[in-house]
Amino acid sequence: MGHAARPHAGILRQGRQQPGRTLRIHVAQGRRGLAALLRGTPEEDVDDATARTLGAAQMALFTGLMTQWLTDPGQASTASEVVAGLRALTGIVDAHA
Numbered sequence: 001m002g003h004a005a006r007p008h009a010g011i012l013r014q015g016r017q018q019p020g021r022t023l024r025i026h027v028a029q030g031r032r033g034l035a036a037l038l039r040g041t042p043e044e045d046v047d048d049a050t051a052r053t054l055g056a057a058q059m060a061l062f063t064g065l066m067t068q069w070l071t072d073p074g075q076a077s078t079a080s081e082v083v084a085g086l087r088a089l090t091g092i093v094d095a096h097a
Contacts, residue, residue, distance in 0.1 A: 030051075030055070030059070031051040031052065031055025031056050031058075031059055032046045032055055032060055033055070034041040034054075034055045034058040034062065035051050035054045035055035035058065036057060037052050038054060039054075062081070065077065065082065
């Protein structure tokens, strides 16, 4: 599993062991908290634009992967598959820009 996916995998494993608790903690951080986590900075250093872009994109990825892991963990996308999908999506978006 890729380095960036490790925290999410840990969150999901903890969520299975402590239903609701871990999810509430991380959702409460919201977009700003996720952006801060990715950048390695305190939440108060994340501006609104970064929270609404980087944080929102990460929240969408996180909740989608979480849904996959909770509903069908054996078929959930791997970190490599998610990265390949993002690269393909970026190529499509760039081609139509």
